[in-house]
Amino acid sequence: MGAVIARVEPLTTTRRLSGPFDYAPGDASLKVGSVVRVPFGHQALDGVVVGFAEHSEVAPERLQEPTSVRVEAIPPDLVELALWMAEEYCSTRARALSLVLPPPGRPRTRLWAQRTDRPLDGERLTARQRAALERLPGPAGDDRAVLRALEARGLVEIAPRAARRAPLTRPQEDREVALTDDQRAALRALDGDGTARLLHGVTGSGKTEIYLRAAADALARDRGAIVLVPEIALTPQTVARFQARFGDTVAVLHSALSEGERSDEWRRLAAGEARIAIGPRSAVFAPVRDLGLVVVDEEHDASYKHEGDPRYDARLVAAERARRAGALLVAGSATPRPETWHALPRLTLGRRVDGRRLPPVHVLDMRGARHPLHPATRAALAASHKSIVLLNRRGWSNFLTCRSCGKVWECPQCDVALVLHRGEGVVTCHHCGHRERVPERCDTCGSLSVARYGAGTERIEHELREALDVPIMRLDADTAGAKDAVGALLARFAAAPRGLLLGTQMVAKGHDFPDVTLGVVLDADATLRFPDFRAEERTFALVAQLAGRAGRGPRGGRVLVQTLAPEAPAIAAASRHDAEGFVRGELARRKALGYPPFADLIRVVCSADEVAPARAAAGAVAERADAPGARILGPAPLFRLRGRERFQIVVKASERRPAIAAVRAAVDAAARDRAHRAVSFSVDVDPQ
């Protein structure tokens, strides 16, 4: 490459150290995306080559060379994507690059033996030698000594070969289906001009079949595909169907893989051996070559937003990656987000493939009720063989208070009430995980009378066990502990002739249990009570998604929704299965209030051990974050979390780019100011 300078971005976590820095390429064949170790001052750092330059400010004799280069490099398109992400999410290049690094782990090889061309005629062979020859080609195993002897005679070749560590999967048979008219029309539209589309289809309308066909089209054009799903454990069917249709062309990427499995899947994609990557959020960074299709399944799912820095939204990153690659983007859901509805032209699958109607939904008014289960719910559960009950709150009761003095048991680290988990005999904080023994008496007034308010999944499980004679399976973060627990529990429920699946929002995800005839939502408005502009959207999606789980088989089904807010638009629309009506109403409301998609929100949270510095830092950011067309709300206090006092400002912007730039400048300035050294800053563009 001649006298070229390699520009290396060091992978450090501090915001202060920002490259790129110049290095001499040495004799290494560096390229954009090479992962290198470089001397840096008195230490050595890992870094990524982000570009090359003709000249450097650094004198030639002072330019240093990388001390080592990793075998696997980041594909250049992912380097570009990461640099874009760092800007878009007000993060650092180092943090964004670390999301696209090749996973650690080396390929595993094993010795592979095969026959040579040399004929066996006239060779004298023992029985063991004959047996060994007969089973070839194959790995050299217990009979290695025998094979080596044959190798010496030129009859066998033995060489190392990459051994794939393949993720465990639940194989399934592929079904060939004739497309419905709706599906055919949707595919024709996708085949058209390559514009991104929203695929809006009720559960069971055949969306997955569209993804499969679109992926086959991409492969036929010699291009690859990425398929994003919310959580593998909760959507094993989607993965299984891709594997059934495309076999080893599919690479699965998710957090439960071993290091070896992950690095093998990564390498298979990077080498073009596997052409389809399927996985949750982070699979948007899969090193798929010649990307032709990106699918975001269940695009409404909140798990697409990453809660670490950079706080990226995989849906937006997917759209950007597809745009850069000239790939087709398909975002599918039965309950699309208002943002997606607004942004993308829409394809509709209006009916279930099997022609069945969606189940009728009855709303049960719980105002004035004394018991968490409505009599109608009880009766329906007693009569149903298989049902799903959703209550989006775990634990026994929401909070404990002293009946004499009114004390509420709170977390010592966070300003929130502790939740009783009776089975474990503890009260815990659902924000920081703090746990303590269940109090027997009030430590303020000594009273022995402690009241428990509200009901979570643990208590409802207890109630249901008393009232019903069916096996009850609870699925929530408390029971989902072990690695395969979720999959095993769902498989058990699927196989059981009778049963009740009770749990948090985990029970409303993409499962397909044809024999479930009853769906129940308890306290459906719980999510509406959050002070958040997405409360409506979340409530609608939760209720409508659960409603889509019932009545998928010949016996039909129905859905009961218990609520204190029967007239709330989100609940009323969900009970009519009216996604379009809901989204239109919601878009009108957001427009009136200036919320996304009609404005961009950027949230900055300043936290510190004490109130004063957190407030001062938020004030400093608010003063400087001004941009044309931006409104700044706050600083406003947030509840204390993990012992940290917190203040936030929210920027509501009509122009995204200048607002992001202004917030970045304001946060960088405040973070550099020694007056705020006790403060941590967190920036969230498009907060959930």
Ligand code: ADP
């Ligand atoms: P969605 O993803 O919208 O929930 P699926 O693609 O999973 O819907 O389809 C639901 C069921 O219908 C699946 O069992 C699928 O195999 C089947 N299916 C899909 N398309 C057809 C079709 N055209 N004809 C018959 N069955 C179909």
Ligand code: ZN
């Ligand atoms: Zn008391």
Ligand code: ZN
């Ligand atoms: Zn806490």
